[in-house]
Amino acid sequence: MPRSVTRVTPPRLVLASLASAILLAACGGGSDAGGPAAPIQVSLAKIGQYQHLGGPSAAEISAFDPRSDRLFVVNGALGSVDVLDLGNPASPQLIDTLDALDLGAGLGAANSVAVYNGVVAVALQATVKTDPGSVVFLRASDLAVLATVTVGALPDMLTFTPDGRALVVANEGEPNSYNQPDSVDPVGSVSIIRVTGLSPATSSITTQVQTAGFAAYDSQLDSLRAAGVRIYGPNASVSQDLEPEYLTISTDSRTAWATLQENNAIAEIDLASATVTRVRSLGSKDHNLAGAGMDVSDEDGVSNSNSGTPAIRIAPVPVRGLYLPDAVASYRVNGVNYLITANEGDAREYVGINADGREDLRVRGYCGALDPLVFGDAGNQILDSNLGRLRITAIPNGGLNSKNGSGQCNQLFSLGSRSFSIWNADSLVQVYDSGDEFEQRTTALPNVMFNASNDDNALDSRSASKGPEPEGVVLGTVRGRTLAFIGLERIGGIMVYDVTDPASPRFLSYANPRIGATGDRGPEGLTFISATNSPTGLPLLVVGNETSGTTAVLQISASSL
16 A cells, blocks of 8 residues: 655654664754753664563563672563573573472462562462562562562562662552443552662561552542543542552652553652652643644544544644653652653543543544544545544543533644653653654654554554653763663654753654564563673663563663764
8 A cells, every 4th residue: 555645734854763673863953951961862772582472561671780690581471570690681581480389389470570689579369369478579580489479469560779778669550441230440549668788699588568649639529520630430439549650750759650650640659658748630742733743543544534544643732642651760850850651541441431431532433523622624624534533532621521511622632752851850841852753753654554563563553542652761971971861662662862961951862673573573672681680791782572572682882963
């Protein structure tokens, strides 16, 4: 099928990735407010790969122990942890696979892994996911179990504080359904596990668990909704509906921030008192502004039609994007803490959430018609070649209606913003958003079609639903510069930005090793290995590719501009 391209916003530099080595670099200006180091150019080259058993989901979250050169990779397909020897990053070798029998009888599937000073922590959900989960501590060198701790329901991510005195766990607490005879909706929470004895040679550690919950916010339902926090599970309390997804810790080990993905919010946790101190909405993005548009249809090759063909059409549209971030990272510049979010988007899909069993519905099916007082050319905008195919939330915020008295939609909220953002952590004011840059930079790749999904190579297949879908983000310091690595879950690959100056990030490179519907696809977890800790003496980026079940090792090369 011929590829039609319509550019409504001014064309930007489009950078393609080579399927084998993938070396891309961009030069340009940028502030050095974060430190004296000179700007750099960066390239990524894939140097190694490991193919895990189990198929899709066989490679997700990873963590590296530099003392033993061991890489621990969550194998979501098998619910286990694969232990790889990364002494030669060009040829990772399997050492062992840790399943429930190795980690402890009666424990469920592994969800996340973290490493500190020779000790590994693994988060495991219960065999019934709505029951309390567990964290198992292991010695990295010989995989001996050191301790097992009970935490909240569905521990989905965990990380050590920089000082190593605590392990912080995001307990997502997902329901199994809503309003059914067997429905269970556990509360979301954050577990703070105080730990002592973390060392490569330790034979035991001591632990003490505290829980930061959201019960204190149950009486604030109306005010939270009014502030934009999405609380909308049928008959769910605030503490049941808030679901911590991902965590980052301040450099002084005093504060944690958790993404509440479906709630479009950030929770701030004081670690000393194990208290949630603030829950704040991230608001929404105006996609009707220049540079913030998106491709919203996979049938936009024929104007004003319900039977069009795929085409590339990135343009401003009258839609608000809910950020709904998955991964989050933090850093400190000139005494100010900043958060970086990968604004993936996510929708709840449970029996009982609504009559459809899913929150995200297409504009034409959900709205039927658009309010002509709000949308110009409303009769055409509802068509599939325009807004009709776009998936939006049918529950914008706590059941508040996005339709007028005639049943016509007067607001459209899409899921995710197709970007990454930088926020002042104290005020939660956005200081930067990448706009439509991810889509603009992936329009003409030689190895994959624009907005293809991670399980196909079809042009435009994800345009109507979250586009490239940025999911993972990790920070690393290279030659004195702070770099952000952002994984695009659907089209694949890693975007690299210099974020040394939070208000003025600079695009550096994009690496995508997939080849059509093959190769590394579906980047999930990212692990940065500094030059000091790297087996090669050069910084590395490890990427767990969920769809292809591969762990890829990318070498980071940098030079001065």
